[in-house]
Amino acid sequence: MDAVPAIRVVDLRKSFGALEVLRGVSFDVPPGSVVSMIGASGSGKSTLLRCINRLETPSAGEVYIDGEPMGGRLSDISRMRRDLGMVFQQFNLWPHMTVIGNVIEAPIRVRGMRRKEALALAEECLARVHLSEKGKEYPARLSGGQMQRVAIARALAMQPKAMLFDEPTSSLDPELTDEVLTVMRELASDGTTMIVVTHEMAFAREASDRVLFLHNGQIEEEGLPDQVFGAPRSERCRQFLSKKLQ
């Protein structure tokens, strides 16, 4: 018997008005595994990720976290969101709080953790992203790569069952992407369950257990990284990859 998937997505659909962005997407993410989602802009990757933690409300379909359906009530959704850390393309740190403040905020306000415990946890999380010395800085004083690593620490501090990454390096200068990808590789090898929407093909190939290629709101190709990158069955996937890997 297979273990219960950490995240199970079943026939997820999403329309914005007449525009159908997701046309029935299903996949499983086993605990401890890394799933990368690749595809052209507008293929629905980010929308799919945002439907998983209900930042967007799906038009149809269901998402299960550890076998439990996400549910429709706001309180249920908030409870499930605690278990899904999310990292955004634009970092979205809260600028009026220090680095430490950003990391301890949700553990204190959402998990009801005591401040002292939260601070100890925050230090641990900042160490994992190699930013222990930046705790007292405000986000405005950090580089993009540092901000994104703080955002990762903030998500980790909720001790989530899985992490969702929405193009975490897309708004970074090329010389800053490596420090973020390094942290993500370390998380992956620590056994963190991750879904990563990315344009970093090298990362998707080396660090993930499974790769999904999205096209037009559907999974066009899916498989082991070597299979998707080495011998894609779909013509569209082949074209996409040949453009990306040029």
Added chain:
Amino acid sequence: MSDALIDALNPALFWEYRLVLLRGLAFNAYVFFAAAAVALLIGLAAALLRVNRARPFRWVGTLHVEVFRNAPDYIMIVWVHFVLPLLLGKLIGQRVEFSPFVSAVIALGFVYSGYFAETFRAGIQSIPQGHLDAARACGMGETTILVRIILPQVVRRMLPEAVNQFVSLFKATTIVSLIAVPDLMYQVSMVTQQEMRPLPLYTWAALTYFVVIYLVAGSLRRLSEHWRQKIYA
């Protein structure tokens, strides 16, 4: 210089009545703080209505802003003091009367709540959606997000404009003598009735207001700038 001008600039009379006048200035401060509290609270409530998803709420918020922003404070004070009690009395079937202080605070508080609502609204709408997404993704509820993520940023953003509005509000407290709130202007007119020398009193009252507002607003601005710089470096 003419004798009249020399008399107008002479501080002696103002100084002689300084205690009574200072007590009047304290009343300006009471009215100011109470009205500012009302304006901030009601203004925030109206702003939250204006950014609400449900259209009827937005209408109510907009109505509030338009009514009070476009009402002259002078007329509002008179109306609240003399007409509103009649209206309320009719509603509850009992005689209602407001003390001048209460009327002044209600009138100025509501007029300025219209301005503060717009400042709050602009501040709330300037918070990037991503900050809210990040908070929701952590499982925060909407009230926590408002109190911990939105308002602290809104307050910092709106401070420069809010200081200007506080200055206007403080200046507006000088018309509350209209309904016999014993503020500085009221005391000035009382002293004038005894001494029959209004010019030096008004000159020095004007200077007093200027110095108080200039000093307080200046330090508020410096404080808020210092506070903002940490974040928007």
